[in-house]
Amino acid sequence: MGDVLSTHLDDSRRQYIAEKTGKILKDFFQFYEDQYGVALFNSMRYEIEGTGGPQAQLLWRKVPLDERVIFSGNLFQYLEDNKKWRNRFSLVPHNYGLVLYENKAAYERQIPPRAIINSAGYKILTSVDHYLELVGNSLPAGPAPKSGAAPILKCPTQYPLILWHPYSRHYYFCVMTEPEQEKWLAVFQDCVRHCNNGIPEDSKVEGPAFTDAIRMYRQSKEQYGTWEMLCGNEVQILSNLVMEELGPELKSVISPRMKGKPQERQRQWIQISDAVYRMVYEQTQAHFEAVAAKCEMARPAMESVIRTDMDQIITSKEHLASKIRAFILPKAEVCVRNHVQPYIPSILEALMIPTSQGFTEVRDVFFKEVTDMNLNVINEGGIDKLGEYMEKLSQLAYHPVKMQSCYEKMDQLKLEGLQQRFDVSSASVFKQRAQIHMREQMDNAVYTFETLLHQELGKGPTKEDLCKSIQRILERVLKKYDYDSSTVRKKFFREALLQITIPFLLKKLAPTCKSELPRFQELIFEDFARFILVENTYEEVVLQTVMKDIMQAVKDAAIQRKHNLYRDSMVMHNSDPNLHLLAEGVPIDWGEEYSSGSPGEADLSAEKRRRAKQVVSVIHDDEAGLPYEPCPEMLSPGVPEKEPIPYSASPDSVKELRGLLAKDLQVESPQSATEPLANGTSPRESPQPPEPEREKSSGQQASPLNHTPHEPAPTVAGEEAISAPATPIQRLPSEEEADTDRPKPSDKETGEEVSGQGSHPYVQTTTEDSTGVQTEF
Incomplete structure (x- = not known):
């Protein structure tokens, strides 16, 4: 065309x-x-002035898992130039850019890929009807299509996966079974989530x-x-x-x-x-x-x-803020009291329920994976198998399918009514941000467990001692996770409340206040005009009017046990300094240090092990007969290879796909998958820790041993990532707060692009009040 x-x-x-x-x-x-x-x-x-908050209890990975393949497998792709479906070997590297190869052989021979897709800004659709509706709305109303007219897209199966973007080109994929659709939906959503978050947080x-x-x-x-x-x-x-x-x-x-x-x-x-x-x-x-x-x-x-x-700039800014505050404060306080304050509890409750459930699911998934690994280490060779299991566990946070049960908790977030009142374009902003927090907390828990276990292995424990050590370390890490997850969630709630309320207040005050701002420009010395802006100072004053109510609302929520949050007074200041010293060591390579097999076998299969270690989930073996047959690597660490994930067999050739097309099948709109994806599970169900105690002033919790797993209450801790526009708070007033603002390594290297495709991170806006507190909203 x-x-x-x-x-x-x-x-x-x-x-x-x-x-x-x-x-x-x-x-x-x-x-x-x-x-x-x-x-x-x-x-x-x-x-110069920042003191930060209390130290986080979990360690974070200073050396990210680069050069790892997050996911791989086969998909059918629709090619618009010849209007045909083709089988493609698809691979997701550590930067979450979807790479499409002609086939697996082309990947192995290092032939350049057919396409590299940066999925930022895309939506993943599993219904052709939904896609056609979006496409139909893209142009002004014209003549209605005649009944029976050929649609813009005809999918040969009931399981499409469509990447839709409002401005850039669209991508069409399909699979043959519902489990495959659920698996790839989780993978694509993970790609979108990480590519959306494209501005480095350490900037x-x-x-x-x-x-x-x-x-x-x-x-x-x-x-x-x-x-x-x-x-x-x-x-x-x-x-x-x-x-x-x-x-x-x-x-x-x-x-x-x-x-x-x-x-x-x-x-x-x-x-x-x-x-x-x-x-x-x-x-x-x-x-x-x-x-x-x-x-x-x-x-x-x-x-x-x-x-x-520095001192003169601060003094000048505080003088400007005091003048603006005297002018703005009476109007802003009335607006907050009448239009914002009554809605803060309901907004917070809507955010806390799904977020708390997601955090609890992260805790449960981590507990289950470690417990399954422990049981299998006992039953299948002890320390000889430990390296293999730990290699898989180290990548748990990056496994889209295993983490999906955590991420999907945020799908329950509903802001109907509030969206229209506060001009929130989409709740996906908050969902994706919370999901990113979940992945970070899972990776922190896994890395802390790795570090402590590696230290313990230096003592040369017996098989029985190793089992006890793993359980003891698990308890220790879960206590730290409960504290850190509470800190992260409270910070996330404050950020979200500011993202919702501040733009609303600015819009309400604009007609009466914004036109008066230019007269304050004369209060700024010309030499400092690059560092002090009237508009920014005005917004900081507006932020301060609502901050007290938001801080109090989050503090009140922490007192309620149902939200599974630590109270602000329960702060573990640098409670485990020796642990943080361990993090200074060289990154652990479990595959090299604790690989099983004889030295001769290790030499012969070194290249194969190196490639396999790079794959979190699946690279299909050559022996596999069907492109959608599950690979043993998709199994949970505790699942024998003879117990594959129950994916039904499906056609594996383009010829069979063409046969389906030739039958002129009626396209069915599949139900969006809301159930957890099929994860490999251990043949044994193991106990999980109970809800942590919050009453001890030290912030410690009861031992999770020998207890049945607690069911995630409707308001239990969880978190998912905000992907779009909202602006998170970078630094907030720390009065009696237990939050930690340590820097986090950035994992969103979304450098790959396909012909200028869009992508989007969440907004970070920084303001500063007269006391020097930096915030983002």
Whole structure:
């Protein structure tokens, strides 16, 4: 359909697109340069004054599991150029970019892949009907398709997997069985979740400056609240920002000129939109790199001024804040009392129930995996098998299928009514952020367990002593997990409440307050104008008016045992210093240190073991007859290979798939999978720890040994990741708070792109009040 692009995107229209994109980017980068100085000052001030919170109890991985394959297997992909379905070997590396190869042999021969998909900004659909509905809404209403007309997409099976993006191209996959659909749905969702979170969390200046600039720019266009397309890295987010303005204009001009049946017009618009998105992406990338380099060159001079005049800048800012507070506070307090305060408890309750359930599920999955490993180490050779089991356990947090039962708890989050009142575009922002927290806490628990067990193995325990040591270490790690998960959840709740309420307050106050802000500019010394902005200070004052109510609401929730949160007074300050010293050692390679078999066998299979170690879940063996037959690596560490995951056999060739197409099957819309995915489970059910005690002032809990597993109450701890627009709180007032703000390693290296596809992270906006407290909202 090259003629479609040449017809509707001629030279004059391409020139208009380039000019419009340049104008939007110019306006945005003015906000970015302003916010860069503020973010730099806030970062340096916190570095000097910040004391942080209590130390986290769990360790975190300083060396991430790079060069690992998260998942692999076979999928059928629909190729739009020849309108045929082809079998593809699909692989998900550690950066969560979906890689498609012609087949497995092409992967093994290191032939370049057919496509690399960065899934940021995409939605995963399992229903053709739902997809056709979204596509039908992409163009203005035209002639209704005739009954019996061929749809834009015909899937030969009942189990499609469609990647839909509002601006970029779409990808169509299908599988032959429902278990396969559930498995790949979990994998794709994990890819989207991590690619969406594309701005590194350890970026203390560039990240906050960018997200603040996005928020300020959208507010200048009267767009408050969360933004669902805040997805991916900076270039992808900016491309989405441009398309949000440019897309409707092009649609109104191009759609009346498009010819053909409704289905054909839909295909044409998808192609046109994707072509425009690629043009915008390339132009945005060049502009952003230039502005980023400009700010980086100016940074040393700004740092010198900040170090020299830190006290004067702080004094000037506090004076400005006091003047703005005197003007704003009476109006803001009335607005908070009438429109926000009555809804805080209900918002918090809606957030806490699914989040608590998710955290509890993380705890239960970790307990079960370790207990299964312990039982199998006893029954299957002791320490000789330990390396194999620990290699699998170390990757538990990155296993999309095993973690799915934790992630899906957040699907229960409902904000109906609140979304309309507070202008929350989608609850997915909070869901995905909580899910990312879950993965981080699982990995922290696993890594802490690894470190303690490795230390214990240095003592040369017997088989019986090893069993007791594993159980004792498990209890120790669970206590630390309960404390850290409580800390993370309370921080997440405060962030979410601010993300919901602050934009609402700013929008309410804008008509009476925003026009008066320019008169406060004269209170800022010219030398400090790069580090103090009236707009930022105004927002900090508004934030302070509601912060007290939010802090109190979270503190009250911690007192209720049903939420499984520690009280603020129960703080374990650096309770285990020796453990943190262990984390300074070299990363553990379980496969090398504790591999079973004779030295000769190890030498012969070294390359095979190296490749297998890289795969968390599945790379199908050559001997496997069916492309969807489960691989032994998908089994739980405690499951013998002769007990595969119960996936039903399915056709394995494109020829059979064509046969299904030839029958002109009626497409059925599958039910979205809500049940937990089929995970390999141990042949034994093992006891799990009870709900931790919260009454001891030391923050310790009862031993989980010899107890039956506790059922996750409707309000038990859990967490899922916020993926889209919302802006998390970076630092909050720490009065009597037990939260920890230690830096976390970034795991979202989503460098792969497919022809300029969009992606989106969650927003991080940094503000600072007159006391020097930095916050994000």
